[in-house]
Amino acid sequence: xFGYYLELGLRSLRRNPALTALMVxxxxxxxxxxxxxxxxxxxxxxxxxxxxxxxxxxxxxxSWGPQQNLKGEPPEALNYVDAMxxxxxxxxxxxxxxxxxxxxxxxxxDRSLPIAANGYAVYGDFFPMFEVPFLYGSGWNTADDxxxxxxxxxxxxxxxxxxxxxxxxxxxxxxxGHDYRVxxxxxxxNPRPRFFALFGGSGPFSDPTDFYLPFTRALDxxxxxxxxxxxxxxxxxxxxxxxLQSNCVWVSPWVELDSAAEVARYRSFLEAYAADQQRAGRFxxxxxxxxRDVMQxxxxxxxxxxxxxxxxxxxxGFFAICLVNTIGLxxxxxxxxxxxxxxxxxxxxxxxxxxxQYLIEAATVGLAGGVLGLLFTALGVSGVGLxxxxxxxxxxxxxxxxxxxTLVVAILATVAAAFYxxxxxxxxxxxxxxxxx
Amino acid sequence: MHIKPILAALRRHKAGTVLIALQIALxxxxxxxxxxxxxxxxxxxxxxxxxxxxxxxxxxxQWAGQTSNPQIxxxxxxxxxxxxxxxxxxxxxxxxxxxxxxxxxxxxITLTPDQTEKTTDAAVYLGDxxxxxxxxxxxxxxxxxxxxxxxxxxxxxxxxxxxxxxTRALAERLYPDGSALGKPLYAMTSTPSTIxxxxxxxxxxxxxxxSDSYAYQSMLWPQRLDMPxxxxxxxxxxxxxxxxxxxxxxxxxxxxxxxxIIDPKxxxxxxxxxxxxxYDSDRGMAILMGIISVVLLAITAAGIxxxxxxxxxxxxxxxxxxxxxxxxxxxxxxxFLTENLLIGAMGVLIGAVLALVINLWMIAHVxxxxxxxxxxxxxxxxxxxxxxxxxxxxxLRASHVSPVEATRSV
Numbered sequence: 001x002f003g004y005y006l007e008l009g010l011r012s013l014r015r016n017p018a019l020t021a022l023m024v025x026x027x028x029x030x031x032x033x034x035x036x037x038x039x040x041x042x043x044x045x046x047x048x049x050x051x052x053x054x055x056x057x058x059x060x061x062x063s064w065g066p067q068q069n070l071k072g073e074p075p076e077a078l079n080y081v082d083a084m085x086x087x088x089x090x091x092x093x094x095x096x097x098x099x100x101x102x103x104x105x106x107x108x109x110d111r112s113l114p115i116a117a118n119g120y121a122v123y124g125d126f127f128p129m130f131e132v133p134f135l136y137g138s139g140w141n142t143a144d145d146x147x148x149x150x151x152x153x154x155x156x157x158x159x160x161x162x163x164x165x166x167x168x169x170x171x172x173x174x175x176x177g178h179d180y181r182v183x184x185x186x187x188x189x190n191p192r193p194r195f196f197a198l199f200g201g202s203g204p205f206s207d208p209t210d211f212y213l214p215f216t217r218a219l220d221x222x223x224x225x226x227x228x229x230x231x232x233x234x235x236x237x238x239x240x241x242x243x244l245q246s247n248c249v250w251v252s253p254w255v256e257l258d259s260a261a262e263v264a265r266y267r268s269f270l271e272a273y274a275a276d277q278q279r280a281g282r283f284x285x286x287x288x289x290x291x292r293d294v295m296q297x298x299x300x301x302x303x304x305x306x307x308x309x310x311x312x313x314x315x316x317g318f319f320a321i322c323l324v325n326t327i328g329l330x331x332x333x334x335x336x337x338x339x340x341x342x343x344x345x346x347x348x349x350x351x352x353x354x355x356x357q358y359l360i361e362a363a364t365v366g367l368a369g370g371v372l373g374l375l376f377t378a379l380g381v382s383g384v385g386l387x388x389x390x391x392x393x394x395x396x397x398x399x400x401x402x403x404x405x406t407l408v409v410a411i412l413a414t415v416a417a418a419f420y421x422x423x424x425x426x427x428x429x430x431x432x433x434x435x436x437x
Numbered sequence: 438m439h440i441k442p443i444l445a446a447l448r449r450h451k452a453g454t455v456l457i458a459l460q461i462a463l464x465x466x467x468x469x470x471x472x473x474x475x476x477x478x479x480x481x482x483x484x485x486x487x488x489x490x491x492x493x494x495x496x497x498x499q500w501a502g503q504t505s506n507p508q509i510x511x512x513x514x515x516x517x518x519x520x521x522x523x524x525x526x527x528x529x530x531x532x533x534x535x536x537x538x539x540x541x542x543x544x545x546i547t548l549t550p551d552q553t554e555k556t557t558d559a560a561v562y563l564g565d566x567x568x569x570x571x572x573x574x575x576x577x578x579x580x581x582x583x584x585x586x587x588x589x590x591x592x593x594x595x596x597x598x599x600x601x602x603x604t605r606a607l608a609e610r611l612y613p614d615g616s617a618l619g620k621p622l623y624a625m626t627s628t629p630s631t632i633x634x635x636x637x638x639x640x641x642x643x644x645x646x647x648s649d650s651y652a653y654q655s656m657l658w659p660q661r662l663d664m665p666x667x668x669x670x671x672x673x674x675x676x677x678x679x680x681x682x683x684x685x686x687x688x689x690x691x692x693x694x695x696x697x698i699i700d701p702k703x704x705x706x707x708x709x710x711x712x713x714x715x716y717d718s719d720r721g722m723a724i725l726m727g728i729i730s731v732v733l734l735a736i737t738a739a740g741i742x743x744x745x746x747x748x749x750x751x752x753x754x755x756x757x758x759x760x761x762x763x764x765x766x767x768x769x770x771x772x773f774l775t776e777n778l779l780i781g782a783m784g785v786l787i788g789a790v791l792a793l794v795i796n797l798w799m800i801a802h803v804x805x806x807x808x809x810x811x812x813x814x815x816x817x818x819x820x821x822x823x824x825x826x827x828x829x830x831x832x833l834r835a836s837h838v839s840p841v842e843a844t845r846s847v
Contacts, residue, residue, distance in 0.1 A: 102666060307722050332453075
């Protein structure tokens with residue numbers, strides 16, 4: 001029966017070409033607009049580290065006070081003094097501080113000009129905490145952190161540039177005139193959004209980073225942050241040491257906490273730390289701390305561009321209108337055939353059979369709309385650079401799941417839109433229709 | 438025209454009536470908000486910067502190997518001599534930033550040294566005595582920096598200059614009575630800076646929503662920033678020689694000293710490119726909203742045509758009877774037009790409320806300001822006209838139904 005209804009459905013599509021074309025276009029446009037904006041939205045709003053996002057937290061401590069802070073919220077990074085204090089107490093199983101750096105690589109090999117390299121100053125815990133994959137070697141350990149060793153981990157991309165992708169573990173790299181020994185080369189790793197370093201530096205959707213070097217070593221070499229530096233009040237520093245002791249925030253801290261109990265314990269530790277600072281006279285206000293996990297942090301930092309959310313919402317609204325349009329047109333299309341339904345009912349077709357037949361007919365419309373929508377989606381995804389900034393536009397791509405989603409959404413939405421028109425068709429009274437003939 | 442019979446007829450077509458009204462309502466709600474977004478974005482991206490955009494370009498220069506402040510400062514001065522000597526270059530200045538860069542340096546400004554609450558927030562531009570001419574700013578009061586006022590500052594060395602030039606917007610915010618010239622301001626320090634000049638207009642580095650209330654509030658310090666990381670050179674080409682100057686400048690810098698990094702892709706940007714980057718999401722948003730609005734209106738119109746055609750087809754006999762009983766073609770035409778107007782009125786009423794609800798939701802959840810009622814009114818008129826236009830063809834066909842139809846049984 002399904003095959004026969006399908007055939008009837010396809011035949012009926014040809015009967016009112018204008019009406020059919022209108023419905024197919026509406027569904028095609030609606031589903032394509034939703035899918036194009038969805039492909040961008042899913043790329044920018046995704047969870048960058050799904051298996052650990054609930055165990056990674058960034059502690060915030062209000063070192064600015066109620067008059068200078070961000071409308072009651074603590075600053076988005078730590079100053080040097082608080083960062084080092086949290087690091088020293090080592091309250092979490094794993095913890096790291098980090099900040100972005102930009103260093104030059106002097107000419108060498110076949111390069112006649114220096115190049116710029118972007119990286120992060122991190123602690124050894126960074127690599128296991130964020131599940132960084134390694135091609136060669138590994139990260140460094142706590143002893144290397146304490147020894148302030150001149151070691152470096154290269155990304156696969158940077159290793160390709162410097163060593164043509166060969167195993168470079170044990171070789172030397174010179175960054176900004178200082179030598180580092182390569183201890184590891186990461187695999188391709190570029191979580192987007194780059195949740196761990198949102199305080200300036202390269203944006204949340206940028207290319208993979210080049211290298212990681214020990215935070216302690218970067219401090220010794222007085223390497224400045226390539227990210228943000230935000231200060232409050234009257235600034236009196238005239239040298240690096242004064243600046244380190246100032247209220248300027250620039251360090252992003254991360255801790256790994258595996259259970260609710262650990263989270264609670266760390267939270268009370270933060271509270272106690274801030275209370276200590278208040279007692280010591282460093283803070284003239286009550287403790288004001290936060291402990292956000294990855295997704296809470298991304299949400300708080302508004303990493304998803306508002307354009308992307310607005311575009312998705314407007315497109316979904318657009319799709320809804322297309323569906324309302326489809327309900328109306330299906331109603332017109334089905335009821336125009338009231339006579340035919342009357343005859344079929346009189347010849348013994350049950351309501352259920354009529355209902356099924358018209359839902360299947362709607363599904364064929366949905367399928368045609370989905371195919372057209374797929375065409376529009378493919379066009380739209382390739383032209384999405386016109387609508388979004390390049391670093392976001394390139395994240396949108398047409399993959400198998402998007403193709404499947406486009407077709408499924410188109411068919412399901414059309415069938416759902418056909419519930420009412422098909423029900424009306426099934427309710428046609430055979431007698432009334434036959435009488436007028 | 439009697440409305441009562443129309444209403445009675447509509448009651449027999451509840452589903453179709455509700456669907457058309459709903460479609461009009463949703464379309465109105467979305468199109469109003471989309472047009473408002475388009476207007477906002479276009480207004481945003483056509484804001485002037487106050488600089489000589491046609492002839493300006495910027496070079497992001499990163500040092501490689503130079504680390505001490507005196508070494509960097511000497512290199513900057515040598516670079517500037519080289520840049521200013523180029524045939525296509527009118528002037529050049531070192532700086533920390535340029536307008537529309539994206540993010541940058543801003544300072545809280547107070548009027549007294551011991552004030553805790555800031556008076557306002559100003560974007561900071563560093564440069565030498567050539568900065569004003571390089572940017573093409575118009576000095577509307579006071580004077581430019583003198584060469585002897587320009588000093589060099591290193592990283593983590595917060596020293597404010599005793600003199601500062603401010604934009605008119607900043608001057609008016611600090612001293613609304615127009616007396617800013619010669620008065621002090623405090624930029625996160627207890628040392629005053631005296632306002633020695635006022636320039637007409639200079640946009641900030643960042644144009645994010647948070648800085649909207651500080652738009653055009655910028656100030657200029659006579660300082661060269663000797664940062665180990667690098668420096669920005671702002672260069673103003675002679676009229677018509679932008680392309681040539683953009684080629685000459687990096688070559689001249691490399692000739693001066695090869696130990697620097699100027700990114701081959703983004704290291705040298707014309708101001709047109711800067712503007713395009715700064716506003717690409719605004720432009721994209723306006724385009725997307727435009728496409729959606731046009732397609733939406735077309736689909737709604739087509740939907741009305743489709744459903745009304747169906748009704749006309751269904752009522753051919755009734756129309757024939759009315760015609761046979763003496764109704765003119767105009768009566769029939771008017772019937773369908775009025776019917777559509779009634780449905781449309783119902784739709785726009787719901788739609789107007791919906792438009793405001795969507796707007797309120799967007800204010801709460803994404804950056805958005807209040808939808809002016811004029812947009813809703815314009816949308817209402819537009820959709821009612823669209824409805825009338827869409828219904829015209831099927832209504833005309835209905836008016837051509839012959840009275841003979843009354844005698845046909847099917």
